[in-house]
Amino acid sequence: MARTTEMRLIELMALKQDISTVIEYLGRKGNFQFQTKLQSGDSKNSKAPQNIDREFFDNLQQTRIFLNVGDRTDNASDCRIPSDEDRTEAGKLLAAVDELKNRVTAVTSEAKRVEEAYKEALAFSNLKASYSELEHLSFLSLRIGRIDSKLFEALKDAVGERAVIVPLGDDNSRILAASSKKGRFALDTELKKFDFVNMEIPQDFKGIPDDVLESLKKQKQEFAGKVDEINKERGNFAETHREKLLALLGSFSIGMQIQNVESRLESTELVYRLTGWLPARDCPTAMKDLDQLTEGRIAIREYLPSEVPSVINGKEQVPVQLHHRKLVGSFERMIFSYGAPVYGTIDPTPFVALFFTVLFGIMFGDAGQGLVILIVGILLEKNILKIGGYNKSAPVFMAVGVSSMIMGLLEGEFFATESVLEPFSYWVTGLFGNPHAPIIKLMPSASNTKTMFIMFGIAVGIGFIINSIGLVINIINKFTQRKIGGALFGKTGLAGACFFWYVIAMVVRMAAFHHTIALYDWIIIGVTLFCAAFGEPFERLLDGERPVVENGIGSMVISGFVELIEVVSTYLSNTVSFLRVGAFALAHAVLGYIILTMTKMSGPVGGIFVMIIGNAIVVVLEGMIVAIQVVRLQYYEFFSKFFNETGSEFKPFQFTYGKVEA
Secondary structure, three states, X not given: OOEOOOEEEEEEEEEOOOHHHHHHHHHHHOOEEEOOOOOOOOOOOOOOOOOHHHHHHHHHHHHHHHOOOOOOOOOOOOOOOOOHHHHHHHHHHHHXXXXXXXXXXXHHXXXXXXXXXXXXXXXXXXXXXXXXXXXXXXXXXXXXXXXXXXHHXXXXXXXXXXXXXXXXXXXXXXXXXXXXXXXXXXXXXXXXXXXXXXXXXXXOOOOOHHHHHHHHHHHHHHHHHHHHHHHHHHHHHHHHHHHHHHHHHXXXXXXXXXXXXXXXXXXXXOEEEEEEEEEHHHHHHHXXXXXXXXXXXXXXXXXXXXXXXXXXXXXXXXXXXXXXXXXXXXXXXXXHHHOOOOOOXXXXXXXXHHHHHHHHHHHXXXXXXHHHHHHHHHHHHOOOOOOOOHHHHHHHHHHHHHHHHHHHHHHOOEOOEOOOOHHHHHHHHHOOOOOOOOOOOOOOEOOEOHHHHHHHHHHHHHHXXXXXXXXXXXXXXXXXXXXXXXXXXXXXXXXXXXXXXXXXXXXXXXXXXXXXXXXXXXXXXXXXXXXXXXXXXXXXXXXXXXXXXXXXXXXXXXXXXXXXXXXXXXXXXXXXXXXXXXXXXXXXXXXXXXXXXXXXXXXXXXXXXXXXXXXXXXXXXXXXXXXXXXHHHHHHHHHHHHOOOOOEEOOOEOOOOOOOOO
């Protein structure tokens, strides 16, 4: 059986002049995980220099946003590290953009000021007299400003007869408030309650609104033209410098990540030390490449995990990498979403890929709907269709699509219809005797329920296989880890497995051959069940753990009886749980029957509509439900057998555009 990828601890001693080259190589390869977290950049003892390339990157990002240029969508892996020439060129570009930005700001600010002045003056259109004349009246106090238009009526009610409130404009947001000189303090108090804001009156507004409005309108139009010109200039600048800007962003993204790592490594004035995990298969190539890149100025040491003190004393876990081809590899995230296997144990990914594909196909058997899923997978693979992070799972879509098509051919279903595949069914069954369609009649009828029960039996049989493989994986893993007690005793050890296997064999024997339970059956079941439920002391004894009875005899007996109930109930539920596979297969057939019936009832035109909508709903909603059920079966029935402890996922250092490790 395949195991997790074999790892090695690599120690690198590089000169200061070569450290950037070494880090760049490791980041581009993306197969080196630092042994421990890098030192904090703000540590008291660290000498973290200023990350110049990060400053350039941040400034270039601000420039990109100002120029409205779309960001890079890749990891900039094809970009080189920035040179002094790149920094000079970036400085010139930033200076040119700053000058353009200042001009844009000046023009837009002036245009905004003129726009506001025009709006303010426009509000005086209701005034029939010059404001300057009104302002100097000895008996009148005037206030002009803004309030919330919703508060206009409330303000009028509040001041009552003490002041006059006149709206300026059409929306009641600008007002003129007039009161006697004696009442100005009361007016100001009321205005303050309503969040009144004084407006500045244009200096050249001398009481002839039409002249002022015309003048401000011309200025407004003039500055609108200037804004259009400067924005056009900005657009031309962006188009001219787009490629160079994105290239510089890619280079400085890599540069800032290199500087960040470099500043946090152990070092002296001349030498840097790097330690990290590397897949064993990559070690010879990495050593050769680093030796050539540094012209022999690097010292490299390789350690087996069993030679690393922190691994030996249990303070560090060897990181786990799973290595597969594309199809099986696309199921890896399903493993890591549950937990990483322990280093050196069996890699369950091939089993997960097989079980997921088979179970999905059984529960979602339709050649037409499976074809749709297959096509979606192909479109995701070709990046013609992009759905979040699902493009990486394109092989999964293709695998379950093919599986659904195969089951659909057996059941004779093509987009919920049975007539399309009848010729194929007759041809296949004719090769083995009496031609009939479909090959497998899953939909039960009053005269035929045998196939339905056979399907439930097949589902339970598949569940038995999946549970058994999970148990075998756990037993082998325990022996590999030299945990002999855990391999022999306990619910998921050899004792629990023998109990499970013997009970299933006994039930099959009784059902198929009409045997009765004999004395030796009770003895075997009793011994295996006892070792599974009360095996903890024996497990601790064989594994060298002391004391053997951890919490006393009484506690051991009570926990043993509880464990006995759990062993029986767990294996029973693990087996019965797979009945849902047959239930979902039957439900899918029933849904197809309902769609077909509604299609026939809706007439030619309506039938096409019902057929399309019905199949679309089934593909999307039932497809999601079936996928969730398959994941659930794997998590709770398969993974629970051997995932009793988890490892640490291999997360290598690699360049990620715009991201600096914290």
